[in-house]
Amino acid sequence: METGMDILDEVVSRDYQYGFVSDIEQEITPKGLSEDIVRLISNKKNEPEWMLEWRLKAYRHWLTMREPKWSNVHYPAIDFNDISYYAAPKVKTDAPLSLDDIDPEIRKTFDKLGISLIEQQRLSGIAVDAVFDSVSVATTFKAKLAEKGIIFCSMSEAVREHPELVKKYIGSVVPVSDNFYSALNSAVFSDGSFCYIPKGVRCPMELSTYFRINAKDTGQFERTLIVADEGSYVSYLEGCTAPMRDENQLHAAVVEIVAHKDAEVKYSTVQNWYPGDKNGVGGIFNFVTKRGICIGDNSKISWTQVETGSAITWKYPSVILKGDNSIGEFYSVAVTNNYQQADTGTKMMHIGKNTKSRIVSKGISAGKSQNSYRGLVKINKTATNARNFSQCDSLLIGDKCGAHTFPYLEVSNSNSMVEHEATTSKIGEDILFYCNQRGIPTEEAIALIVNGYCKEVMNQLPMEFAVEAQRLLSVSLEGSVG
Amino acid sequence: MLSINNLQASVEGKEILKGINLIVNSGEIHAIMGPNGSGKSTLASVLAGRSEYEVTGGEVVFEGKDLLEMSPEERSHEGVFLAFQYPVEIPGVSTANFLKTALNEVRKHRGEDQLDAMDFLKLMKEKAKLMDIELSFLQRSLNEGFSGGEKKRNEIFQMAMLNPKLSILDETDSGLDIDALKIVSNGVNSLRSKDNATIVITHYQRLLDYIIPDFVHVLYKGRIVKSGGKELALELESRGYDWVKDEAGE
Ligand SMILES: Nc1ncnc2c1ncn2[C@@H]1O[C@H](COP(=O)(O)OP(=O)(O)O)[C@@H](O)[C@H]1O
Ligand SMILES: [Mg+2]
Numbered sequence: 027m028e029t030g031m032d033i034l035d036e037v038v039s040r041d042y043q044y045g046f047v048s049d050i051e052q053e054i055t056p057k058g059l060s061e062d063i064v065r066l067i068s069n070k071k072n073e074p075e076w077m078l079e080w081r082l083k084a085y086r087h088w089l090t091m092r093e094p095k096w097s098n099v100h101y102p103a104i105d106f107n108d109i110s111y112y113a114a115p116k117v118k119t120d121a122p123l124s125l126d127d128i129d130p131e132i133r134k135t136f137d138k139l140g141i142s143l144i145e146q147q148r149l150s151g152i153a154v155d156a157v158f159d160s161v162s163v164a165t166t167f168k169a170k171l172a173e174k175g176i177i178f179c180s181m182s183e184a185v186r187e188h189p190e191l192v193k194k195y196i197g198s199v200v201p202v203s204d205n206f207y208s209a210l211n212s213a214v215f216s217d218g219s220f221c222y223i224p225k226g227v228r229c230p231m232e233l234s235t236y237f238r239i240n241a242k243d244t245g246q247f248e249r250t251l252i253v254a255d256e257g258s259y260v261s262y263l264e265g266c267t268a269p270m271r272d273e274n275q276l277h278a279a280v281v282e283i284v285a286h287k288d289a290e291v292k293y294s295t296v297q298n299w300y301p302g303d304k305n306g307v308g309g310i311f312n313f314v315t316k317r318g319i320c321i322g323d324n325s326k327i328s329w330t331q332v333e334t335g336s337a338i339t340w341k342y343p344s345v346i347l348k349g350d351n352s353i354g355e356f357y358s359v360a361v362t363n364n365y366q367q368a369d370t371g372t373k374m375m376h377i378g379k380n381t382k383s384r385i386v387s388k389g390i391s392a393g394k395s396q397n398s399y400r401g402l403v404k405i406n407k408t409a410t411n412a413r414n415f416s417q418c419d420s421l422l423i424g425d426k427c428g429a430h431t432f433p434y435l436e437v438s439n440s441n442s443m444v445e446h447e448a449t450t451s452k453i454g455e456d457i458l459f460y461c462n463q464r465g466i467p468t469e470e471a472i473a474l475i476v477n478g479y480c481k482e483v484m485n486q487l488p489m490e491f492a493v494e495a496q497r498l499l500s501v502s503l504e505g506s507v508g
Numbered sequence: 509m510l511s512i513n514n515l516q517a518s519v520e521g522k523e524i525l526k527g528i529n530l531i532v533n534s535g536e537i538h539a540i541m542g543p544n545g546s547g548k549s550t551l552a553s554v555l556a557g558r559s560e561y562e563v564t565g566g567e568v569v570f571e572g573k574d575l576l577e578m579s580p581e582e583r584s585h586e587g588v589f590l591a592f593q594y595p596v597e598i599p600g601v602s603t604a605n606f607l608k609t610a611l612n613e614v615r616k617h618r619g620e621d622q623l624d625a626m627d628f629l630k631l632m633k634e635k636a637k638l639m640d641i642e643l644s645f646l647q648r649s650l651n652e653g654f655s656g657g658e659k660k661r662n663e664i665f666q667m668a669m670l671n672p673k674l675s676i677l678d679e680t681d682s683g684l685d686i687d688a689l690k691i692v693s694n695g696v697n698s699l700r701s702k703d704n705a706t707i708v709i710t711h712y713q714r715l716l717d718y719i720i721p722d723f724v725h726v727l728y729k730g731r732i733v734k735s736g737g738k739e740l741a742l743e744l745e746s747r748g749y750d751w752v753k754d755e756a757g758e
Contacts, residue, residue: 451599455560460596462580463556463589464666465611465617474609478600478649 050403052244058107061085064213067112071182071216074189074338084202084212096368098398098430099338101311109276111214111247147361167297171229172421176260177222178233181249184220191222195253199282199319199346207278207313207340210248218248223258223289232488234263250281254289256322261292263491268292275300277336278313287322287349292330294487296495299335301502304393320352320378328355329372330486332495334502337366341399344373347381347409354383359495361502362395362427371401371432376409376442385416388480391427392503398430403444412442421479422452423472423503451479473500509534509705510575510674516568517554524550526730527566530590532674539716539741540709543749544725549593550710551727552678556590557583570674584610584619587673591663591680593709598650603662604632606650607669614670636667639695656683664695671699676707681715693718713745726752 068078093104106360124508171178177188184192202212210337219235236252241385254260277299285291293316302309312335318327324471345354356372383403391397403414420429433446453475461471476499477484486493510532517525524547532538540548549729554561555568557580568575575583598606612622623631636643651659660680667675677696681689696706696719708719716724716738724740725732726749734740734752744752 113658365600457596457598459556459558459580460592460598461606461610463584463592464606464670465584466583466606466610467579467581467613470609470613474606475598475601478602478605481600 055110055112059085059109059111059214059367063111069212069310070112071185073182073185076189076193077185080197080202081213084209085214088202088206088209088213091203091209093206097340097400098396098432099340099369101338101367101368102156104276104311106210112216116199143386156356160306164396168465171231174227174230175224176227177220178230179220181220184251188220188222191253192220192251195251195282195284196249196284199284199317200280200315205315208280208315211249211278211280211315215247215249218250218252218279221252221260221262223260225255226257227255228258229260232261232263232491234265246275246277246279248279250279252281252283252291252293254283254285254291254325256286257288258286259290261488262294263292263488264295265298275309276311276313279315280315281316281343283318283326283327284327285318285322285352286321288324289322290326290328291318292328292486293318293343294491295329295331295333296487296491296498297331297333297339298498298502300337301335301364301366302337304364306337306394309366310335312336312339312341314339314341314476316341317346317373318344318354319346320349320354320381322352323349323378324351325349326353326355328353328357328486329371330355330357330483331359332483332487332498333358333360333368333370334498336368339366339368339370341370342372344375345383346375346377347383347412348377349381350378351380351382352378353381356383356385356387356401359390359480359483359499360388360397360399361390361499362397363502364393364395366393366395368396369398369400371399373402373404374414376403376405376412376414378409380411380413381409382413383415385414385418386481386482387416387418389418389420389429389431390423390476390479390499390503391420391429392423394426396428396430398432400432400434402434403482405439405442405444407438410439410441412439414442414444416444416446418446418448419479420448420450421476422450425452425454466476472503476500476503509571511569512555513567513569515551515554515568516564517550517561517645518564519550519561520556523564524561524730525554528727528730528732529590530725530732532705534673534705536723537700537706537708537719537721539719539721539724539738540707540727540732541711541713541724541741544711546727547730548634548727549678550730552590552593552676552707552709555583555676556580556588581613582617584670584672585614587704588704589667589670589675591660591667591675591677592677593682595651595655595659595663599652600651602647603665604646607632607646607666610666610670618662631669635665636696638668638698639689641665657685657688660684661688662690664692673704674707675699675704676709678709679711680708681710681712681753689715690718713741716741728752 053068061082064081068081169338170407201209202209221233223229252262283291299310299312320327327345333339343356354374360368360370362368372385387399389397389399399418405412418431422429429450431448435444437444458468458471484496487495512528512530515525515528528551542548550561554563563576608628660683663680680692684692721738724732724736724738
């Protein structure tokens, strides 16, 4: 007999549609990590001496650290010597690539991902920096942005072309020693995007980075740095995919944002790394440190994330609210299905007066997955009149998955106000049958409920991204019930 | 329209329906009465295709098609509607949005275009008026925080929106005060036509003062033990179920 619960059990997997491998000549360093490897990476990138020294310091510090174990995720030990720390498509010269120089295979890959660089350039008005394995392969729209004094380029290029900016800001928000993965990233980061918006400039288009892991047994360690100078505004998008592989791959990125006085930065992520198959084999380990600082008064940083991929996600985009009246926001949808695990949330550190933060977290668990929200709201003595509002909702699909919330509060003054709301709902067999009875098939019913549930977060995404994210949500949950 | 022949069904290995026979023609209203636990909701669930109920024998033909072969959503598309005894709450989805999705699924099934927003709104206003429902009510999450009576009224509102061929109302009257009962009955009566049919499951004869049935059946221990006209309901009201049980051989 097929009972309702059996239907919920029937996990029909839909193939991860980004799971192809591109056949490109790669240059990959030998596996393992040592000072020599760090030197090699730095050398490959023609880095100045100070950058190499910075990396070596990070590496030496990393050697003294241990992997964190406090999160609510479980995975086999990672052998950090069984990973290649640098993989790059082979090219003739080391010079920054123009669109025409890109390997046609890579171009094809990005086309398959739906981000044809040329199309992007022509149609959508979004400037894209595409990172393929370790190397940034193209930055579109550069010229147009340069007119306004905006710098948007790969991190490697920034290190060479804008050393004074990089030197000033790199590691200023996420110090090398912040945590195990940020130290590792600092030692071996291969590429990423750099963005600087000068005083008073409103960036006229969305800036976007697309990350793609392709090579086997490699880790990807990008580093993104965004600096918004006084009174500027930028909206930044980040997307990511990877091929399907049986083994787990490591992704440990660092993103730093600096918002000066009156500046505003919106950072949106649609994370769709390969989640592993329906039996929990393979998938990306996604250990990411993202942090922004509202360093000037009246500044604002807003994180929006839609997390659907990765076998394991460990990620807490945070805001340090240093300037008076500054605002930090965190809008998150985290979906886990099958055997995925996510431990994600945010930290809001109130230091300045009248600082405000808003946290909206929507966790969705299906299959046998585990989904945890972990958040810290810390209000310093100096942060008089600070405000926080947190809303943490969990949605369970079926009864084999789990949702957990760990909200931490540290309030050191009495004139601040902190509000926390939390709900848990479940899409069970009774709700699905009700929808079916009204003519709505199960997959559509789940999409309907999930979209309603995530609306508040989706509304934060730029239009064209929201559509993509919504589609991704449905795909991730397809097969979560029979 | 509907022909149920020797239908048997069990849940968790326990036999609940033990051979139901029933014929419903278009234009008719049938009332099914019977003591608690006799299998009325089970019959409704089996007709709607709830998977935890296993059909162990018999057949059901709806409009010439084998109903038991169809998925719950196909049955709905074919025109079967169940007003639930215990409607569920769906967080984050408004009644309006829910019904728009449902209606468009039916239209898709029929090969029709999606209903545009204006036409949908017009239809919704018309039916809301019929059921004396405020439009603002329909913007709220489906059934979330609704009172028992509001949930039941919402069920009949959905029925009005979807315009089914066969409606099965499972104790829609329980929990309704007299005013709500009149509104619900009015709704059902005004939707009545020679092309559709209704099965009203109820405990009380009270509802049948407003929705006049053509036939009344008594379901007891998984069997229809007695059938008659509307006067049977009155008889049950005055004499209780015991005499039916006696006649059924207990
Ligand atoms: N999901 C279920 N699981 C176990 N037993 C059930 C289930 N649904 C109904 N039953 C049993 O079937 C019998 C008939 O129930 P039901 O059809 O709800 O009766 P009625 O609607 O006439 O009051 C009862 O004994 C009830 O306990
Ligand atoms: Mg019942």
